[in-house]
Amino acid sequence: MTGGGAGAGSGYLDAAATAPLRASARAAMLAVWDAGQANASSVHAAGARSRAVVEEARGRVAAAFGARPGEVLFTSGGTEANALAITGLALARPRGRHLVVSAIEHSSVLESARFLERVFGFELSVVPVDARGRVAPEAVAEALRPDTTLLSVGLANGEIGTVQAIGELAAHARAVGALVHTDAVQAAATLPVSFAEAPGEAGAWPGHSVDAMTLASHKFGGPQGVGALLVRTRLPLEPMLHGGGQERGLRSGTENVAGIAGFGAAVAESAAEVGTQALALMASRDALVARVRDAVPGAALTGDPEERLPGHASFTVRGVSGESLLVALDAAGLAVSSGSACAAGRSEPSPTLLALGIAPEVAQSALRFTLPDPIDDETIERIVRVLRAEVARAGAVGGRALDEGAALS
Template sequence: MPETVYLDHAATTPMVPAAIEAMNRHLVEVGNPSSLHASGRRARRVVEESRETIARVVGCRPGEVVFTSGGTEADNLAVKGVFWSRRDADPRRVRVLASAVEHHAVLDPLHWLATHEGAEVELLPVDSDGVVDLEALRASVERDPDSVALVSMMWANNEVGTLQPVSQVAEICAPHAIPVHTDAVQALGAVPVDFAASGVDALTLTGHKVGGPYGVGALIVRRELSVTALLHGGGQERDIRSGTIDTPAIAGLAAAVELAVKGQPEHASRVSALRDRLVAGVREAVPDAVLTGHPDGRLPGNAHFSFPGCEGDSLLMLLDARGIECSTGSACSAGVPQASHVLLAMGRSDAAARSSLRFSLGHTSTEADVDALVAAIAPCVERARAARL
C-alpha cells in the first residue's frame, strides 16, 4: 500500500500529543464529577479547570461552557433548545432564519422543527462565493422581528471554506433581541474566534476538528439565554445537558482547544502557504479546474475544486488508490449520491456540484503531501473523465 497522504483535516484531524497526554492521564483515575467524595471532587476539579481553560481562550465566562458529545449535539441543543424556549415565552416566535449553506447538523434539526413543531424555517440566499446575503437577512428580520425565534449562521463553511460575516449578523439581530447561534466547528483554531466580541449568543465547537478526541464538544451559551434541554436526567451542565460527565475527554478537549487557539496565527500562516501551493499546483496540472468559495475570505487550509467532466466520487477513489485521501464535501454525508446543497445554493449546476473535491490541510500537513497530490491529480482526472465516456 502507498504511504497515506491525508488531505481531509476538515473531516477530522489527528489528535495532538497534549490532548492525548491529558486524556490518558485521567483515563486511569476513578471518579464521577457528580460524586461528593474525594475521587468525585478530584474529577470535578479537572472538569472545572478544563471549563475555565476553554472559556479563557474562546472569550466567554466559564459558566457559559456547556459540554456535549460533539458538534452535532451542540447544534441540536442550540437550534431546538433556543427555539422551544423562545416559543414557550412568546407563541409568536416560530420563525427560524439560517443560511442555505449550513451544515446538516443545523439544517436537519431545522427540518425536524418545521415538520414536528410548526417552525417556519427561512433559508437565506448566498452569493456565488457562498457568503450570506445580509440585506436578505435584514429584510426578513425587519418584516416581523417579534416572530423570529433565532438565527443560526455558521462561522465558516465546512465544504468550500467561506467565512460568514457573523458579527454583522449579530448586529442586525441585536436591536430586536433576537439570539444568534453560530456553528464555529471549522473556524476555531483556523481563524480568530472570540465569543464575546462576536456578539453571538451561542457557539458550537468540537474536539476532533482541533486535535482533540472524538465524541466531545461544547455549546458556548450566554447565561442570559434560556435553553430547553434535549436530555433529562441528572441535571448536569446547568440542567441543559444531563449525563455523566466524561472527565478524560473534556481534559483532552481543553488541551486541544487551548493549543489550537494559542497557535492559530502561526498555524494559519503555515497552512495558507501550503494551500496556496496546492491551488497553484492543481491549476497548473488541470487548467480548467475551478476553485470554489471566496477567494480571500476563506479558511486557511481549505481548497475546494470542481473538475469539469469528472464524477467527484470516481476521482476521490482514484486518488485514494494512490494513497491520497480527500473528500467530496461534508464527511457526515459521504456516500450519499447527491449533489452538495452548499454548491447548489451557490448557483452551481448539478454536474459542477458532482464534480467537486475538497482538499483540507491541517497541523500535520507538509509540502510533500501537497506535491504528491499535484503529481497525481492530472492522471487521475484524465482517468475519471475517460470513465464517463
C-alpha cells in the first residue's frame, strides 16, 4: 500500500482502524473536485459526468470482487452497509424472525441484530467462538432453525485478526434456506476475496456461498465515509434510507461522488496487489509476533495463529494496560490500537476478547498492530524496546506462565 496522506509513514501501524490514503484515491477525488462537482442525478452535462464517475467506480468495485455492477450498493461506510444488510434482508424476507450471528461480530452487526430483536420481535442466537476466535460450523448448524432468516458472520475479525471458514458456515445456513451475510470490511482489504456467484469465478472465496457482503473504503486506502453492500439483485431488500430513490431505490441520498471515485480507485489498486502484498505482510507479521512473544514478558498472541489476517498482530501483555502501551508507543512515533479503534477510550474490556475466554483483567492489556506495509527489523526492535520498558515500568512479572485459556502464546 502506498499511502500518501496524513498519518501515513513507517510508524503508522493501525491500518485496520483506517489505512493510509492511497495516492490513486486522492487523485481520483481531486479530479472530481477539480472538474467541478455536480449531482449524479442531474440531467445536465455536469451531472452526467458525475454519474459516469459513480458508475465507473461501481464497475471497479464489482470487478475487484467478481461481482456484477448491479450488485454494488454504495453506502456511507461499513456500519451502514451492515445495518442495511441485516435489517434490509431480515425485514424484506418474511421467512421467520430468527437471526444467527457470532459472538465476535462488529458492533454494527450485533447492534443491528439487537435492534431487530428489540423493535421487531426477532429472536437472536449468538454463536460462541473458541479460544482462537473461530466459529465452529457445528455450533452454527445447531443454532439454525427452519425459521432462520439470516446468518451473519464476519469474514475476519478486526480486533484479533481471526478469519472464519465462511464457506462451511454458509453451507449449513443454505441447507435450511437461510440467507448469509458476511462483514468483509477487514478481510477484503488484505486477502483475495470474491463475491462471484459461481464457484471458481474470479477466485472462489467466499464466492457463491454468501448473499451479501460488506466493504468499507477506508480499509483499502480510500476515503472515510464511503462503503458498499454487495447484494444479489434477486433478493428483496427493505431500504433503510427513504427519499430520492438513488441506488436502485435501496439507498436514498445524493451520492458522494468524489468519495465513491476514491473508493473505486483504492479498491482497484488493492485488488491488483492483494496477493503479493499479503505474502509480504505475513512475513513481517510473523517476525513481529515471534519477537514480541520472545522478548516481551507476559505477551501472548490473541486470535488464531494461522487463520489470521496477513498484517494483523494482536496481543495481550499481562500486567500492563493496553492504553498505557498505546501511549508509550505513540510517544515513540508508533501508531497502534488497543483492541479496535472504536473500543479505544472505553474502560470496559473488549467483548471479543471476553468471548475468547480471556479474563477481564488480561483483556484490558490488549494491543493491536495492523500493518499497511511490511516493516523492517529496526521498527520491530523499536516496538520491542518500548513494550519491554513499559512492562518493566508497570512492574509486571516477567516470564510468568499464563492462566490456561487466557490467550494463545
